[in-house]
Amino acid sequence: MIIEKCIVQSIEKVKSNIFLLKVLSPNISTKGKAGQFCNIKVSENDFPLLRRPFSIHYIENESIYFLFDVHGEGTNLLSQKKIGDIVDIIGPLGNGFNINEDFETAVLVAGGIGVAPFPLLTKSMVNKSIITFYGARNSEYIYDKNLLNINYSTDDGSIGLKGNVIDLLKINLKNLDKQKIKIFGCGPSPMLKALQIFANENNIKCELALESVMACGFGICQGCPIETVDNNYKLICKDGPVFDAKEIIL
Amino acid sequence: MSEIDLTITIGSLKLKNPVLLASGTVGYGNEISEFTDLNKIGGIVTKSISLKPRKGNPPQRIVETPSGMLNAIGLANVGVETFIKEKIPFLEKLNATIICNIAASTLEEYIECVRILNNENSITAFEINVSCPNVKDGGLIFGNDVLWVGKITESVRKETSKPIIVKLSPNVPKISEFALVVKKEGGDAVSAINTLVGTAFDIYTRKPKIKNVTGGLSGPAIKPIALAKVLEIKRTVDIPIIGIGGIMNWKDAIEFMIVGASAIQVGTANFINPNVSNEIVDGLKEYCKSQNIQNISSLVGSYVI
Numbered sequence: 001m002i003i004e005k006c007i008v009q010s011i012e013k014v015k016s017n018i019f020l021l022k023v024l025s026p027n028i029s030t031k032g033k034a035g036q037f038c039n040i041k042v043s044e045n046d047f048p049l050l051r052r053p054f055s056i057h058y059i060e061n062e063s064i065y066f067l068f069d070v071h072g073e074g075t076n077l078l079s080q081k082k083i084g085d086i087v088d089i090i091g092p093l094g095n096g097f098n099i100n101e102d103f104e105t106a107v108l109v110a111g112g113i114g115v116a117p118f119p120l121l122t123k124s125m126v127n128k129s130i131i132t133f134y135g136a137r138n139s140e141y142i143y144d145k146n147l148l149n150i151n152y153s154t155d156d157g158s159i160g161l162k163g164n165v166i167d168l169l170k171i172n173l174k175n176l177d178k179q180k181i182k183i184f185g186c187g188p189s190p191m192l193k194a195l196q197i198f199a200n201e202n203n204i205k206c207e208l209a210l211e212s213v214m215a216c217g218f219g220i221c222q223g224c225p226i227e228t229v230d231n232n233y234k235l236i237c238k239d240g241p242v243f244d245a246k247e248i249i250l
Numbered sequence: 251m252s253e254i255d256l257t258i259t260i261g262s263l264k265l266k267n268p269v270l271l272a273s274g275t276v277g278y279g280n281e282i283s284e285f286t287d288l289n290k291i292g293g294i295v296t297k298s299i300s301l302k303p304r305k306g307n308p309p310q311r312i313v314e315t316p317s318g319m320l321n322a323i324g325l326a327n328v329g330v331e332t333f334i335k336e337k338i339p340f341l342e343k344l345n346a347t348i349i350c351n352i353a354a355s356t357l358e359e360y361i362e363c364v365r366i367l368n369n370e371n372s373i374t375a376f377e378i379n380v381s382c383p384n385v386k387d388g389g390l391i392f393g394n395d396v397l398w399v400g401k402i403t404e405s406v407r408k409e410t411s412k413p414i415i416v417k418l419s420p421n422v423p424k425i426s427e428f429a430l431v432v433k434k435e436g437g438d439a440v441s442a443i444n445t446l447v448g449t450a451f452d453i454y455t456r457k458p459k460i461k462n463v464t465g466g467l468s469g470p471a472i473k474p475i476a477l478a479k480v481l482e483i484k485r486t487v488d489i490p491i492i493g494i495g496g497i498m499n500w501k502d503a504i505e506f507m508i509v510g511a512s513a514i515q516v517g518t519a520n521f522i523n524p525n526v527s528n529e530i531v532d533g534l535k536e537y538c539k540s541q542n543i544q545n546i547s548s549l550v551g552s553y554v555i
Binding site for chain 2: 041046047049050090218222
């Protein structure tokens with residue numbers, strides 16, 4: 001975990017309300033893994049007071065990319081950064097995905113902006129085959145750079161299957177040996193819950209990347225609990241944000 | 251000019267400088283130590299420890315508000331036994347003053363906690379939390395009742411000769427009455443203030459933004475209130491005060507010392523800049539140098555009204 005002042009190298013509106021931020025981060029970039037996140041101070045004053053957590057989207061040389069949609073004051077301010085601005089970033093935070101388990105095919109399931117951590121995950125898995133299932137509201141909300149073997153679903157059918165990403169997954173997984181795959185999911189809570197039920201019922205290895213409102217992002221404020229099956233709380237920031245689907249109650 | 255003296259004395263408690271880390275904002279020290287040098291600050295106040303482990307409140311536990319945040323963590327902690335076994339070994343290795351914060355639901359629980367932890371050499375002092383606004387049993391109920399605060403202070407005093415600091419609630423009409431009873435019953439100092447009770451609602455769902463409905467407000471939004479409470483105590487009761495409430499930088503720390511705080515605690519700011527306490531220590535030193543102040547303790551209560 002490092003606090004680093006990073007220079008904005010580019011900020012680009014890549015789709016509807018989706019932005020891609022690229023910062024120069026010589027320190028965090030060498031340590032960051034897929035599924036980890038950074039906590040970014042989006043302003044230099046007390047408004048907003050707290051940092052905002054973002055998945056590491058991609059790492060290339062000494063640069064880190066963050067993919068985010070504008071949905072509040074914090075993300076709005078971040079989207080207005082200019083090239084050359086300095087942003088204060090803490091990272092890398094959290095545990096990241098476990099790709100060392102025994103599986104042949106990685107099945108990536110993304111819902112909306114939940115696609116954010118998957119390009120780096122795709123890059124990290126050189127010895128596995130990868131299939132990606134990507135669901136979104138419509139084609140205007142799809143940003144699919146640095147992903148592999150993508151199957152789409154949209155609410156309005158503007159691209160891919162008309163329906164949700166879990167239906168898409170169920171249709172396509174029939175031909176795969178469930179013992180040899182591992183699902184990685186990231187997206188809105190109802191999607192993750194449906195994915196958790198599907199994976200657990202079929203006894204498929206599955207990890208889910210969660211998000212939460214956070215104050216600190218590294219375990220001291222205790223503000224981001226998730227209930228576990230053994231009737232306890234874990235912290236999404238420190239014990240997660242990636243959890244085994246068998247471990248948590250969504 | 252010789253080296254500036256940053257040391258502070260609060261009863262028998264000697265601090266190498268006035269900067270403490272507030273309870274509940276540094277865990278048990280280990281996480282934040284990755285970002286900041288804990289040996290450089292005046293001390294650490296641990297997360298509230300209760301006799302038995304507490305799971306804490308269900309999510310949503312926090313929400314940001316203008317220049318502040320509401321929290322209703324619910325005193326989630328590992329309990330005395332695990333604290334001694336798993337957390338103290340890390341704290342022991344530090345060259346830092348450790349102040350152990352105690353929370354309880356009953357008077358007996360306060361007594362028992364202090365009795366057990368009094369044997370730990372690494373604990374230099376106790377901060378008694380009588381003012382957590384986020385637990386249903388005890389907490390604020392004690393903090394709002396001057397008789398209870400007196401009784402708790404008197405009882406834990408009998409259990410330890412280590413310094414006792416009582417953390418006061420701002421959610422009372424006259425905080426100085428509470429400081430007075432702490433002094434009368436043998437407390438060494440008060441810390442002021444704990445969080446203010448507040449809430450926030452979603453205007454579309456019409457539901458509270460935190461599950462507990464109300465939470466404790468902290469951050470820069472509460473600083474003027476905290477300063478006024480510290481000043482009120484300073485002007486009416488002769489007891490050392492540890493100032494807390496929205497301290498974000500060294501200037502805020504100086505302001506608290508001027509209105510009467512012997513030491514200060516940094517809380518919410520740790521979440522945003524986990525190295526802020528070290529920066530505050532440096533800032534205090536620079537300020538003293540620039541203002542020709544030899545002993546920082548001379549700042550305490552030096553207001554001009």
